[in-house]
Amino acid sequence: MAFPAGARLGSFEILGLLGAGGMGEVYRARDERLGREVAIKVLASGYLSDPEQLRRFAGEARTASSLNHRNIVTIFEIGQSDGQPFLAMELIAGQTLRKVASGALLPLRGALDIMVQVAEGLSAAHEASLVHRDLKPENVMVARDGAVKILDFGLAKPFGEAASGELARSLSKTSTGIVVGTASYMSPEQARGHAVDFRSDQFCFGLILYEVLAGRKAFAKASAVQTLTAIIEEEPEPLAHLNPKVPPPLLWIVDRCLSKQPEERYAATRDLARELKQLRDNLSRLTGAVQQGTSETRAVPVAATTVRTGAAAPTTRVTATTSIPAPAPESARHRTARVLAAALGALALLGGGTGFGWWLGNRGAETESAWKGDLILGNTTQVLASRLSPDGQTLAFVTPAGGVTQVAVMKPASGDWTVLTTRPDSGSVYRVAWSKDATRVYFDRVTDIPHGIFSVPAVGGPEHLVLEDAQSPEALPDGGLLVVRTSTQGEFRIHRFSPDTGLVSPLGPPVVAESVGLALRASPDGREALFWGRLATEGAKSLPRQLHLLDLATGTVRPVTGELPVAPPYAFSADGRSVVATVAVGDLFRLVSVSLDGHEVRGLLTVTSRPSSISPGPAGSTYVCLSESTQEVLRFPVTGGVPVRLGAARGALTSPALLPDGRVILPGLVAGRRRLFLRSPSGETRPLVDTSEETAPPVATLGGTRSVFLAGAPGAPPSLVLASIEEGRIQRRLPGTEGVVPQDLAASADGRTVYYPDRGSVWAIDVDGGTPPRKFTTGHGVAAFPDGKELLVQRNGINGVDLFRVPVTGGHELRIPLQGNLRLAPVPLSGRAVGPDDRIVVTVASRDSWRWSPALLDPFTGTVERIPVVFEGDVQSSGWADGEGLVGLGVSLRTELWRFQEIR
Template sequence: AQDTKLNRKVAIKFLNEEFSTDADKLDRFVQEAQSVSALNHPHILTIYEIGEVDGTQYIATELIEGKTLREHIEGDDMSLVETLKIIKQIADALSAAHEAHIIHRDIKPENIMIRKDGYAKILDFGLAKPVKHLSGGEDATVQLIKTNPGMVMGSVRYMSPEQARGKETDARTDIWSLGVVLYEMVTGRNPFVADNIGDSMVAVINKEPEEISQYVSNAPDFLQEIISKTLQKDAVNRYAEMEDFASDIKKLRFELEHNSNENKTVRLEAGSGENETVIQKAGVQLTTEEQNDQTKTKISGTQAVVSGIRQHKLGAAAAFIVAVIVLSGFGYGLYKFISGQDETKPVGKVGELKSRRITGDGKTSESEISPDGKLLAYRTENSLRIKQIETNSEVEVVPKDEFKYFASLVFSPDGNFIYFNGEKEQESIPSIYRTPTLGGRTEKILSDGWGVSFSPDGKQIAFARGNADGVEQSYYIANADGTEQRKVVSLRDKTRFFAIPPSWSPDGKFLAAGLADDSLLPKPRFVPIVISLSDGTYQKLGERHFLDWGGIKWHPDGRTLYFNGKESTDTFQIWEFQYPNGESRAVTPPLINYGSISLTADGQSISAIESKYTSSIWISPDTDPKNAKQVMPDSFRTNGFAWTPDGRIVYVSDQSGDQEIWIMDKTGENSKQLTNDRKAKSNPFVSADGGSIVYFNPFNGEMYQMDIDGGNLLNLPEPGLAPTFSPDGKWIIYHQWISTIGFTVFRMPRGGGKSERLTDYVARYPRYSPDGKYFVCQLSDQKAQSWDRLAIVQAAGGIPEKILELPSGSIGIPRWTPDGKGITYFNKGIRAMPIDGGESKKLEIPENRSTGLQDYEFSLDGKQIGITLSKRTSNAVLITNFR
């Protein structure tokens, strides 16, 4: 309708005439208007007027041009960041309503509108009541079901258990309902779905929802924790306030948007220093479970999109650079690989190191050795255990169900207590706890802190704390019992302290910590620092910067520090730094991840978590990956593979100890090493004539070409990423970073020569079509802050002839289907879609596989497909003879 007085469009809601005499419905109708008009919030529908015409009540509200959240869930693919953005808006609106003593009590996707610009609006406060008037829930639940069973079929699935029982309700009812909505947005299914109202109510009251990892295997752990807390059957165990829920959503979203590790949770697992899983770190987990969801391909207007790309190309480059580095550097975003040792970098006495495994379950995620070296505290499957190293006897001191999360273990100097970070079900921020070493009552020392380091006399602790906006990190000192806290130093914005526990120097004068300088992106930005406790100033330890790191520890000599970090490889190595000159060396080789380091009091032993990743190659007799059979054992790691015209497999493997290129028959037999230069290599590609192989170094962007037998190695004249040959073998196409655009597509003649830019917009991962007439590449979407578009471009370059929109979260290098009529991509598995539009089809992988899908390639003749699968194990080890 049109408001003629104010010249604006409005929406008018009428109460049906047959209900006008129904006092209950009339009261609800008026109540909705009163409830909403009492609120003034941008994410709540605005009421303009309430009135009556010819005996019929109406409400005039703002007109929302958009779709319901239900329509978005069923018809659109949203990234996790987009989902969290919407949930945060709804939570903020409900928080405002709760502050006004109004509970909605009917939150569900149908009652949430999403405008075209992504703005969320809550509708229908028809079940809302002022809190002070609520004596129970019977009138809004059971009675409503009795009188209008059809109307509430959808509502029942979002009711809280107390609503379903007809008990008293408060703000935590809305927290439950919004938790159900979040669950459904993430997984695409309601956790309490049933055939009828009665069964749905029983499910709400009794059924525990399945973990979201059953459906979305790349979901951050923190997201599961948030959902679990909202869906506690007992309201006492949920978030106490909607504001607390909104705060956790904000933390998770900030972590996803700003951390170089896309799927790192906001809990800041300080000191663990280990990768989650390789696929998670790359922002992808390719599920091996069957999923029935089908996604639709949409073709958008080419000229308009390209125009937008050109206008915002620099902004897009900045927004995506961290993710691009991860994607392009580590196996096209599908798998993170360990590089061979660079001979120019200092390495510790690797051959003299001694390592002894202390745990063997393959699931140890963090450890800490006691000062006397006799005990090991370790975390496995969220349980804290103490092991006597010499006798192998152990005891559980913190059971699984006591904390929803804990990390950053440290023994007190006398060995009597273990301090750690933890969050219990009712908590939304990490606190510092301690528990007796041999078991006993766990005690909270202080709230809102993480990472503990003891002063030399054991009387004080240092710890870290972040502010609410997540851009400031500070270090504090307190007594060992948590009293008398004081801030030592803090930094914020572009230069800030990194989220690792500090380490107190043996002389008591300094804290060792980490500095994150975001202005250095995309280059490595982390550097160790030493902070003076007398004046809060700090100095960097040398000029060596790191891509990522875990924890730092002083050696008892006061002149040496050890920490685990990742410089130009994909592994967390243990590094040694000298104080104060900053000289450094790698202690461990770059073939194994070492996280969660700690030292004994005599400085002779380091405990660490040793993580290993292996992968295997599987070959299918046809183009269905479900029929693939394993041809290479899970003994080594691969980083890309390619087919030769005669059906052999060229692949990168560390089976010789370094990253090298190998070739073998597709049966796994007759393997032969082709290179031996100990340099990082990624994703080889073979020319259609079978004469040449092209590949690149993911850490410096150098591209190489060599003969199929490994001879005539040529360092190509231009740097680039993801090079492949054109079908006629004349060109090498690749993407390269340039300052004026960001990543964009180039080609150069086979064997080297003058390069030629093919695109003047942000694009990456080009692949030629089988007939060589086109190439496909990824496009950035500045508005959505993603790479969820593909462009079909003529082989000679130019503007896209067609743009395909992928489901949110799609990632990795696109491939053409063998017939050239479709594109394959990663999104919760391998999916194939026709380039002329239509539904995508999921390609299943072998059943009963607990490992993650890493990569895939069609054979050059288009008749077969090969895949690689990966897995991870982690155990605590004791390292000696490292100095």
């Protein structure tokens, strides 16, 4: 029934009709109790006897009211008047996105302003474990002030952990095989009637983003059935053809959202929102580069399609000029390659490479030349490390198989590849190396400790143990091997091993053990080797980590790159005259060639994902494995299950920092600078402190009102600072902490002392005093017991990780026993690892899995019980939240293997 002006629904007076549809009407009304105008949604009278529609109507109310976000419509009241159910919600003075986007194309920035807000609202729903399932332009309102609100959660469905809760029961569960939604805005899995999760909404978001950029729907057929078929089987017309003004990075975001396979979309919608926001904020640079790009290069767009056996790989041309790749008329789908060609290379030159660009400019370095890129492996196949054979014909790489990582080989010319090793219970493979005659592949197996060096024939066959208790093999021309062992002091030592005689001889000084293994690369002539780290000699431990060159004849070591801040990966060039290494340039990564004396530097190419391995090949080619790691703060019960995702981190988060009120401290990047942010459960985010300095993890919270973290001017060594969380300001710098590199921070129960591990020692500092830190004991991780009388100290040694109870006043240490097959992973403890009942949450590794996972350790019996958290990645550095829950750091990984060829 229609409601005339003046009619009443509960305490609301109807003022007029706003709109009507097949399922009901929306009215403008006045809330007489609060004196505000609202929107009233009522169900059409024809549906009042339909239990399914009544369920859906009530479900929308419960769903939307459970969400509190600026980009989701607010539900004020759920009511019923004379048998008529209604919803009272905020009144939005504006238009639907359908009306806003009708007619002429929206300006690019205006379209992005809208879609960034849609993505942020959608992310909030997904982090609350809800998928919308009916996202379309009609369900997006754009207010007059530009604010965007997502409407109509009538088809929303819980997924993950929430699917078993009360909300799920109130919404009921749509059975698999039942198609719900709007035909033109469905994902392929939704169109098939399959079960859906948050990635289905990402596809729908991609459809809307495509439409506002192209001015027409991606899939629009004569009938709903034809439209659904097209969504499942066809590809939309390339967006670049319809709107040439769309920059390539935005094209790739659309392509990733519109991937047919859900696993090829975003691992978290928060990542999608962040990428879109960063692109919008840098749009002037991108569009400026588009306008300037002319004749210097004519490139094809990046296309990262799934590579099948024997299929030709997609190509891109990478350059550091201000040109942007011009779209080419290709019918193949563009997947996200994460190698942004000249567009983001231009961004690096425009503003990302402040210090490094100056350094190169003053060394007379050449600018980057143009490169052609071929995607070799990616999407569904993870490539964790790769090495090209000496004859340049075969790639060996590490990939997950059967729960652990194994050795695989591939012929790049054909795309054929196979897994060589199959042992499921001896640890995971970390690094591979070829024998000089290319007949065998050497590799290591590691859990929490190295189990040995092995070899396997390149054509297949059983693997053989070569040397126990060693890792990081590197073959030499004389048939010998370089390997790494861990000393009794917990330091890395490089050794030379002769398989013929069995002789193992140490080479060079010890190296501080700050990661899982030490990457070695031998020169082609076998006279020298590269490694990256910090020498464990007096005075050298305080120096920055850097690339070193080891003379294998004398054992002497010298730095290679001097002031140039290179980081792994690295490799000798094919001729052995230079080193190919990686330099971070803002959010980008630049591959450079450095002469062995460090005086000549040449820029090679710029990529947007972090390289994890470099392997120079024949004829000027270079194979690069790119990886993109996503860190998320996860909350889960001690019994495990599907975690609640509290937020994604942009930056190196060591362990989660959760406040008693549910807010979480997360690292991020703003204008190329590191920042810490405070994020509320509703998704509201603000800087942790008001400062022009960079702020970064690790973070310790003191009673929920103060925090300690790293801060410092850009480019300067940071120091630990004490800050007020509520006031948002730094209160003082902690003396004597400039240049420290703490792996994590732990606060005492009274909040007066902070402990941290740094370079093999545990340090203590009084946060309210003026004294510098004092060395407390040796160790690589630390947490505080709730009673304030003891510390839990982690020590990584040759036999693995040990934990000790250490009195804060000194005295006898008690080693905590460990029972069972699970081993402690060599990652720092969370500062909140010890619970109220003294149970300890640890990170464990096992021989049958390459994933690290949380576990509960009983300090009295030594029993370790794995916590089964449902997450595609490592869950590490977990700690106790207030109450019985846990928070941990979820780390997922996406990789691609590329072959780059310089165009001369």
